[in-house]
Structure formats: structure tokens, C-alpha cells
Amino acid sequence: MAMDPAGGADLTGGLRVGLDVGGTKVLGVLLEGEVVRATVRRPTRPGTDGVVATAAEAVRELCADAGVEVAGLAAVGLGLPGVVEPSTGTVSHAVNLGIDLSGVPVGPLLSAELGGVPVTVENDLNCAALGAADRLGLQDMAFLALGTGVAAGLVLGGHLRRGHAGAAGEVGHLPYRADGPLCACGQRGCLELYASGSALDAAWPDAVPAPQAVFAAAAAGEPRAVDLRAGFADAVATAVRFLVLTCDVADVVLGGGVAQLGTPLLEAVGDAVDRQAADSPFLRSLQLRDRLRLTSSVPVGAIGAALVTRGDAPGHGQDHDARLPDRGASVLPGPGVAPEDRENPIETVAMTRRTH
């Protein structure tokens, strides 16, 4: 918690709201320093006006729950599934939100709606990566989102890596099967067609949610499910291998809707990583399995959205990275953090991170 030099509690400067705005719902947190003071979940209304109104309502509800004034917030951060321009607060092609246009000034519109509170926007996968790194106490990691699509957010040496064109971590579009089906990106056999929740949905269409159904059937020994789980895990393991071989990140955190599978996912991917490394002393030496982690059950996208508003994220909106805040002693969520629902807040990130 931020304190003023005279010893009194700083009731305003440390208060930040982060909102993870998805196509179906908005998840929000109010942070006081590192501590989660309140959480909120609301259905998203589509279109620019709907998104701004939903976000404003979420902010007001968080403030009411925490007993603080909206005007007392230091900043609000928005994680949006689209191409964002942090320096102007605009988003483009956020089709999941019903925003098809380019350069829509969601940040400034929300700021005006909230009476001038500063609003920062960031891509939602980048927010999730920052939030996961913060909560897990990691400085060098890839956050591999397995949801509708597949993509990774990268925090390298404590800095968010956006990349030259914002394409850092787009491992879902690495070709995986040269003779595979056409991908929405125009290539064939992309990893995303094998390693995503959508891939399991397509292969196991009769049960919802498919990942849970496939893994349950595989655990019961159903041959088709065992094969499907193995193929899925191999594709995810390939993404993990690519991430380590390109960035040598210390940790690869599995997130997204599919990560709700929990330990069985971690074990399946770990086994696949070991199979891929079996004949390679080099790969074995990299100890890929030991680098695998799962997201903790906190709304990392919303927490990350709050963190990108902090003044100690230099270069945000100017350079190509944002820095993680120096960690305090605690990385644990504060009171009031509800366990994540089955539906993950970042599940729709990957396919909408950029247009293709």
C-alpha cells in the first residue's frame, strides 16, 4: 500500500482499476498498491458505446464496493482484444467487442465518462502476461494462452515485449503441419489449428466444454480421446519448445480457457515435452518440463490492466515495452479475489489480438 511520508495512508494515489474487457464479459479489479480491494464481473454490451458504458459501470461498482470515489482513482487500465495504440488510447478491429473500425478512442471516451480519470489501454494478452508475471513473481516468462486461438505474451527481463509490429509471441501461426488445413492467417497447418480450445471443440463436438470432456474420456481410457489428448499436448509442447528456443524464458505459463483443466493439462504437456526431447540431449539439457507453470486462479488480465497504468512502467505508449513494477514482499492476491470461473477471462484473446 502506498503511504505518504508523514505516515498517513495514501487513500488515492495507489488506487488503480484494471478491466479485462472480453466479448462476453468484463472482469475488473480495484488494486490498492498490490492488494486487490474489489472485483467485479459484468456482461459486455457490444459496440463502442456499449463497451464504454459497461466499463464505466464496472469502475463505479468497484469504487462503491471499496468505498472510494471514482475521482480518487489514480488511473484505469483497459485490456482490450484488438490492436491497441497505448499512446492514444485507441483500439482497432476489436471484432469480438463489435468494434470493427480503426482508431476508436475507447480510452479517451471512458476517461471523459469518468470525469477525467486517466485511462490506459493495452492488448488484453499483454495485460494477462503482465498480470500473471506479477502474481507468480516471475520476471522472465512467456504466457501461453490456449483459448479460441493460441498466442503468447512475453515478459522478458521484467519488460513486456510487444515487438516491432506488435506480433511478438504469435506462436499460434507457426506452421506445424505442412499439409494441414488452411488457417485464417493464410498459411497452412498453423499450430493454432491443433493446440487451441477451438481445435478440441472441432474434434469433439458433442460435449461442452470439449477440453474437459476429452481429458475426462482420455483419463477413462477411451482410445479416441487418448489419441486426441496426445495430439493436442504435442502441439502445445511444440509451442513451448519454440518459446524456449527463441527467448529462453525461465518459465512458460499455460493460461487461457483450456488451462482450466489444471494439473491434467500440465501433466499431458509435460509428457509431450519429454517425448519431444527424448532423442535430443540438447533439448533435455534445457529442462523444458521444469519451466512449465499454470496460471493461478486470479483474474490476471484485469490485474495486468491495472499494472500497466502505473507510473513505474516507463515507456508505456512510447517505447515497445512496459516494465513490471518492483515487487513488494507479497505476490498473493488480497481478500476478495474470487476463484476464476470455468470460462477464462483471456480465452478469446488470441484470434483477436491482431487481424490477419
Ligand SMILES: [Zn+2]
Ligand atoms: Zn495461421
